Amino acid sequence: MIPPRAAMTQATPLVKRQSQFYPFQNLVIDESMILFKGRLSFKQYIKTKKHRFGIKLYVLCDCETGIVLDFIIYCGKDTNIKAEDKNNLGTTAAVVAKLLEPYLNKGHSLYTDNFYTSPTLSTFLLQHKTNSCGTVRQNRKHMPVFDKKLKQGDTDWRSSENLLAIKWKDRRDVVMLTSMHEKGMVTLPKINRSTYENVIKPLCVLEYNRQMGAVDRSDMMLSSVDCTRKCLKWYKKLFFHSIDITLLNAHAMFSTRHTKKTSFANFHLAVIAQLIERYGIVKSIHCDLGNARLQNRHFPVSVPRKPGSTKVGSRRCWVCSHTKQKQAKRKESSYMCPECDVGLCVVPCFKIYHIEATF
Structure with a gap:
């Protein structure tokens, strides 16, 4: 009012x-x-x-x-x-x-x-x-x-x-x-x-x-x-x-x-990042304003098949292709995180992605 x-x-x-x-x-x-x-x-x-x-x-x-x-x-x-x-x-x-x-x-x-x-x-x-x-x-x-x-x-x-x-x-x-x-x-x-x-x-x-x-x-x-x-x-x-x-x-x-x-x-951008990190839900990892992926509960699901295809769905693992702790490589996975909209290996990449701020 x-x-x-x-x-x-x-x-x-x-x-x-x-x-x-x-x-x-x-x-x-x-x-x-x-x-x-x-x-x-x-x-x-x-x-x-x-x-x-x-x-x-x-x-x-x-x-x-x-x-x-x-x-x-x-x-x-x-x-x-x-x-x-x-x-x-x-x-x-x-x-x-x-x-x-x-x-x-x-x-x-x-x-x-x-x-x-x-x-x-x-x-x-x-x-x-x-x-x-x-x-x-x-x-x-x-x-x-x-x-x-x-x-x-x-x-x-x-x-x-x-x-x-x-x-x-x-x-x-x-x-x-x-x-x-x-x-x-x-x-x-x-x-x-x-x-x-x-x-x-x-x-x-x-x-x-x-x-x-x-x-x-x-x-x-x-x-x-x-x-x-x-x-x-x-x-x-x-x-x-x-x-x-x-x-x-x-x-x-x-x-x-x-x-x-x-x-x-x-300073303005840092305040926005902290507000999103504390209260927001980021659905894409490409949003670099905060680490909301570390704050919420996420569960793996199978990558859906493409329409008309008989092959199992797959996506590139984000951790394997963007890691800095070892040599990055392209690795396909049949699992993904639907909240973050990224492909991830079930073990150990899914856990690493949702626990570690940098990998």
């Missing part, structure tokens, strides 16, 4: 977060899209995403490991975040407050883009012992006015007791709002092609670029092994996307516990 849409407005924890994994200091909130082009009242269009049409998610991610901590499904007006907004933060800031609820007052640092960042949100987070940094729109409420025209590389800044707003001219104007950085500049080894001098960036811009890509990086990793397929039901896509995120989190946690590097694709 599919839950009503109102039930999905709440944040959707993927695991018991604090018992399984607690994030590092830096967190990021960004939008993610699940591709869906069918009819849906809350379908969204974001031109900067790889999947421009689909179901929008507000995603909270750990910058250090890339683990997705939580997400909220955007359901249009039914996304009743304002009802929980006791501080009059506004819609986008209330989304941030809801996702960060388990992590407030614990000294975390949050990075957001200009869709969320505002002086009101930064002040709210600072009151709850949480730093913030992000790009911000100049027309946000309580934002200072930057009326000075800047040349490329120049900066202008305004500050209060707790917040710093800085405007930096790159190819275009970049406005940042931060509660944890100074207005210092950092010289990079990269050379500016027009001036042939080292590139200089504000410290907050440098840290923002370094931490902000966690959600996009997760989407990129999922795109290579995405298990969703073309479907007319949007909730099925959402369900399988949740499974993909769970696998991605499992790979990230595996990487934090083991020094050996394993790609996400290989």
Whole structure:
């Protein structure tokens, strides 16, 4: 049974977060899209995403490991975040407050883009012992006015007791709002092609670029092994996307516990193999995703005769022709395993095939 849409407005924890994994200091909130082009009242269009049409998610991610901590499904007006907004933060800031609820007052640092960042949100987070940094729109409420025209590389800044707003001219104007950085500049080894001098960036811009890509990086990793397929039901896509995120989190946690590097694709295949080995029934030995032949009960039967033939049926013994313990040879047998669909000598190949993983 599919839950009503109102039930999905709440944040959707993927695991018991604090018992399984607690994030590092830096967190990021960004939008993610699940591709869906069918009819849906809350379908969204974001031109900067790889999947421009689909179901929008507000995603909270750990910058250090890339683990997705939580997400909220955007359901249009039914996304009743304002009802929980006791501080009059506004819609986008209330989304941030809801996702960060388990992590407030614990000294975390949050990075957001200009869709969320505002002086009101930064002040709210600072009151709850949480730093913030992000790009911000100049027309946000309580934002200072930057009326000075800047040349490329120049900066202008305004500050209060707790917040710093800085405007930096790159190819275009970049406005940042931060509660944890100074207005210092950092010289990079990269050379500016027009001036042939080292590139200089504000410290907050440098840290923002370094931490902000966690959600996009997760989407990129999922795109290579995405298990969703073309479907007319949007909730099925959402369900399988949740499974993909769970696998991605499992790979990230595996990487934090083991020094050996394993790609996400290989980890994905290993999980499939173990699931098939434990719960699946493989009817063909040519399926190399697991050793289910070692787990179930199998019995030999006579190879059936060919239609219209009076000769006894026979098949090539798989063990004799694929063994590595001795010289492989072609040997015919009148017995087979119907579950595995392979010919086998009754003695000793049938036993070897169903007991030994390699022969």
